[in-house]
Amino acid sequence: MRASRYLIATQKETPNDAVVISHQLMLRAGMIRRLSSGLYTWLPTGLRVLRKVERIVREEMNNAGALEVLMPVVQPAELWEESGRWQQYGPELLRIQDRHDNAFCLGPTHEEVITDLIRTEVNSYKQLPANFYQIQTKFRDEIRPRFGVMRAREFTMKDAYSFHLGADSLQETYDVMHDAYCRIFDRIGLDYRPVLADTGSIGGSHSHEFHVLAQSGEDDIAFSTESRYAANVELAEAVAPTGERPAPSKEMAELHTPGQKTIAALEEAFGIPASTSVKTLIVLGETEEEGATAPLVALVLRGDHDLNELKAEKLPGVASPLQFAPEARIADELGCGIGSLGPVGLNIDVIVDRAAAHLADFVCGANKDDYHFTGVNWERDAAISRIEDLRNVVPGDASPDGHGTLEIKRGIEVGHIFQLGTKYSEAMNATVLDENGKEQVMTMGCYGIGVSRVVAAAIEQNHDDAGIIWPEAIAPFQLAIVPINMQKSAAVQQKCEHIYEALTARGIDVLLMDEPKARLGAMLADVELLGIPHRIVVGDRGLEKGNVEYKGRRDSENQAFSADQILDILLEKIPH
């Protein structure tokens, strides 16, 4: 592409309304423009990237045996009523009426449409498994669209839906999709993790989110330093410390702690490390009969650990959703404020976190205001009802799969694979005849990639002060040719044109900065802002010495290469 025939549309100023770096850089690099809240036009540079992501997704979905279809954006209400989602979905579902007052919605997802299609087209187990995908425009009427295309209302998504007779077949396709997703993000060139995810209210046995690791992510991801293990921090198991609990070495003693009601206050006043104290949280237990008063339950964690509410509320004997006991009831039944609680002498269930249960000679509240105990030891001084995993993992914890330790980083969810089970197929009566001619409800999986979000996530992970740093596979251009005084120098022009033509002919995406009167500094700034992985500068002074200047986007210095050999050098550096 010649810049003179292109719309570069870069901007120097960072737009006021753009908070995250990808939003800022996509506007500044002329990739997108805002049309309205959560609605963006993709300019040529942005679209080039989007299409490259699409192509990789398409190729890998095809390789994985999925068949591409294209379903409408506009969907009839009847199907959503069949599945029950017409009522369940909130205002994110944009409901519309056509000229005949029939109800439709703009599709935020296509489970209903594909299930309707497949229940008609697929009648026999012989046609299963089947997996259909589309790369298509979705609409979700977000209450606060933000972060540019990261959380837009209209966006491009790859969504796939698989159909099966039974769970085993679903698991097989699920695994194939898992691998395809890994290949997709590998090819795009992102640092990502397939993350065990909560299946939420939909149920279903398995779900993985694919997260691109980046500081601006909205989720905390725990992952192993040595294996592929990764999980949302909420879901990552905190394994028990290895070895035996140390033997008691101190006597239990009372400590006067006036006004010290937190772990941090104790640490400051007495130099007691948080990791050697425990905190005791009182929550409501399960009631045995409806209407009965819920019993109190104590949850005990190491002072430096945080309660994981999701884990706690899943425990037998603990009310779900988790409810902390009112302070008045604690004072009444346990005789102290919440800052002085401890497990010693409690006559309620005491569920102890695995790490807290491994402590010896620890510090805890004395169940008496303004007093703590030191030198406390389990069993000798305090009873344990059960030992459970109650806490969020922290960096340095052992990885639950036994390989390496955990790191925690923020992640941007760009993909999600999900075993749906029979939620839709049952509601919509999507059945096939099995080997015995008996009707069976199909089992389903669904598999999404936020194609437009991938573009933003790639920038969140790959940028510096000068702009974007594209992974090679999705760069809008792979090479920028920057001429100095191309209009005046036949030698410069000839060299640039020659390189441009030769590389373009080999399918490499080259941007030739051929605009007359463009200043060198401005061109170089544009090339860096655009994030083009390779650039060369061609000028008379260099050519006189037989040289052309090369710089990779991540290089700190220019490098002079022989003008005669530059073509071969570029062909070696640039994938094609």
Added chain:
Amino acid sequence: MRASRYLIATQKETPNDAVVISHQLMLRAGMIRRLSSGLYTWLPTGLRVLRKVERIVREEMNNAGALEVLMPVVQPAELWEESGRWQQYGPELLRIQDRHDNAFCLGPTHEEVITDLIRTEVNSYKQLPANFYQIQTKFRDEIRPRFGVMRAREFTMKDAYSFHLGADSLQETYDVMHDAYCRIFDRIGLDYRPVLADTGSIGGSHSHEFHVLAQSGEDDIAFSTESRYAANVELAEAVAPTGERPAPSKEMAELHTPGQKTIAALEEAFGIPASTSVKTLIVLGETEEEGATAPLVALVLRGDHDLNELKAEKLPGVASPLQFAPEARIADELGCGIGSLGPVGLNIDVIVDRAAAHLADFVCGANKDDYHFTGVNWERDAAISRIEDLRNVVPGDASPDGHGTLEIKRGIEVGHIFQLGTKYSEAMNATVLDENGKEQVMTMGCYGIGVSRVVAAAIEQNHDDAGIIWPEAIAPFQLAIVPINMQKSAAVQQKCEHIYEALTARGIDVLLMDEPKARLGAMLADVELLGIPHRIVVGDRGLEKGNVEYKGRRDSENQAFSADQILDILLEKIPH
């Protein structure tokens, strides 16, 4: 693609609700499925064709220097209010409200969005001309969606918009687009005509429609047998007959014609050929002052010709829109019924069609009920106020460009290029600074292709009783390999797999009919219905003789080719 891993989804029965052949065949061939009125899901086979059309369109638009962008489906009402179309557009524009009660529409077209973008991004004449396109989902809430994807509500369109300083630059880009469209439809392999079109109410100087010629078309297209001239019948000029008008050879005489009030009745009763009589139509003329009674004007055509109202109402002196005079007024002022009118002795303006003006010794009404004149001659017997082109062209007319004669066929509009002028740029204040630093309103062109409609039009033009006959360039598969008893014969399997792998590796789209238990007849019927251009049948009996059967989709007979050479033969026959 292996049939065993594909969704062929062919149907034997012609669906009841499908009227036109392309709709029937797209359903039967498993290309599309109806989701709701005017909403279709593209199944794998249909989408393969759609994507091939898209690719050709994209390549030629890029070659023509247009830049691809992607604009949202959902558009804010404000922009449509700026252009005035929010009020002007009827219920075809689907208006919606988001969760915050802001008004939006589903885009039937994108003039407003692109003009808004360009007025911000383009500020200087140096950035012009510029031409942007997208291949994108459109929505028009048709009152009666019909003919499948031919007139759907949601459809895929390529729309392009160009911006210019002045009409000359617009004309240049318009010509470039005209040529690009020709290349697109040439490459797709359709018999089409770029047709001079009416610019309608939008004004603008030039417009061409691109029509695929097919019996089911909704428009009548007149085109030259020898040149590229083509026009909507409504717009095609009927040129004057060559040579002098023959000299009078008969005396004028009155003929008693009781009850004969039409050309057809005269022809039947007296054997007077329609081509030797004239018909006289009385319309209202232009009033000189507002409120004054419109004068009557006579329009005279040859008996076998039809009035072209569009031409008539454009004439000076004739009211626009065209209004026929009330019968009562004709009786009152001209003294007879409309079945007895003629130009002899009329004291109003008599505008005579070029062909009628060339007649001698003709027959016409006598302006007296139940009487006609024979042997009438212009000037001697009847005065001519003006000679004009008043009629629709008919087959055999001379082409207006002087080359060949006209044929008339039905056409399906698949593309439209249009010189918009400043309609949108003026309303939305889209200006640039010219060479003198003065603000100038940009001139615009727009260029559309109904991508999904092209698929249907290709079928309308190319089918037979057995199914679709795809042009090579957009066939879902180029070759079908049909094995006989592949499961039982290692030789058949080996041969099929070898050909499949070798051709697939060269980028040829091959469908291997590898479904176990598929009957030969059913497979062959599917291959014909699907319209695959080439097919081979591989069976043990043929292989024993060293043969493989080949049949092109338009061939009537199978041909036996050497099994050893079949690969080379196919590589020669199939473009790749």
